[in-house]
Amino acid sequence: MEYFLELFFSGLTRGSIYALIALGYTMVYGIIELINFAHGEIYMIGAFVGLVVAGILTSFGFPAASIIVLASIAAIIYAAAYGYTLEKIAYRPLRDAPRLSPLISAIGMSIFLQNYVMLSQTSDFLSFPNLIPEFHFLGKFESMVGSSDFVIIVVAAVVMVALNLFIKFTRMGKAMRATAQNRKMAMLVGINVDQVISATFVIGSALAAVGGILIASHIGQINFFIGFIAGIKAFTAAVLGGIGSIPGAMLGGLILGWTESFCTGYVSSDYEDVFAFALLVLILIFRPSGLLGKAPIQKV
């Protein structure tokens, strides 16, 4: 039982991170029907910015708790700026082009950003300081869920609740829902769709940056390639839950996290990716629109 719970929590940790990144994929897809393949790189850049800021602050002797907050804020702002710019230069000019063009542009941006970070930083693995302080109020659960696991789960949950409230109750959230349902009509009721699209990229990127910092601190090392793997996994989670659906991305992330965790624990860690992607294949065969996605309705 204890082993089961341990796997459950490690899956929850993983899944929370996948969900945070998957939200960026699903929100962008919901609004402009584009798979933003460079989204994983935004996550990676968030982690790098966190590392740099954490390094600087440590050398000035800041306390650990303030370092993680400040590093996260810096990473969020930086990643959001990247997401905003990415959309502006790589996707906006192609908005009315055939759908393949922005997709290729997205892959190009992904490769560009990876190489840019590799050349400007390093191609080696860098060790990332453990920014999350240890604490001991979990009592007997401590053996199953570590401090950083706990922080990741809580932060991810808070961020996702906040996102849902934002979408549901704010003016921009309303505009986002309308734009996702019908972009042309959103324009015709007076929604500035360009603004909505920019906001979507900014929010998605900020979520990815949060994920980047948390996981980097949890695992303890980063390099320029981490965005690729995490990106593919999160994309899988988004498709699993139903791409375009926000609750779907959250659910998909968690299911993927648990699948990997339990398969690693009970079968073999060699098969972790096999199970993750086999799950994806099964979902695509039996429920192509994903768990919470809607089958596209042919409009008359």
Added chain:
Amino acid sequence: MLKLKNVNTFYGNIQALRNINIEVGQGEIITLIGANGAGKTTTLMTISGVVPPRTGEVLYNGEPIHKAKPDKIVKMGISQVPEGRLIFPDLTITENLDMGAFLRDDKEGVKADMDHVFELFPILWERRRQLGGNLSGGEQQMLAISRALMARPRLLLLDEPSLGLAPLIIRQIFEIVKKINEESGTTVFLVEQNANLALKTAHRGYVMENGEIILSDTSDELLANEDIKKAYLGL
């Protein structure tokens, strides 16, 4: 009130509108009739700023608006009921109406206008909690018109409100359009394939063919015109 001057609109390299000149006066109901693919919808999309013209001018109360973004144009008082209605399927009727008032922040006024459209279309009140996607075609058309009214437009653009509806519903909708025009003085620019009905509702009409205006006159004259009778009225 609205004036299109030598408007040319393109989709890529394909020219959809050629030298369009249209004038809509304050308080009028003007119709634009023509066959499928003549460029009627493009004309409305050009006015709304969704597909801006390549050359020419669109003037609204003397002010050029052809370079303005769609949201600015809505803000100025031009609302469109688009072809196919484009209801937000996952929003309830009330939410759809609320979306029509997106740019307004006078809560009281929005509430009053919502009561008003529920009065115009009582069926919408009965279904106010249902999702837009679950409505019938006629109800969706009523909702689309109501949603446009929620912006308190001075000029209402209607794109084929009769499309795919039963004759009885069509008549009902056209009655309401007339009523909106007469009661609140809202100017109406109506695009229709159903030329007979459109000309009977409107004061003046324009006839469009292959992206060009080939004729314009009062509705009575157009209804009596032999060529129009043959080509559009099936007489």
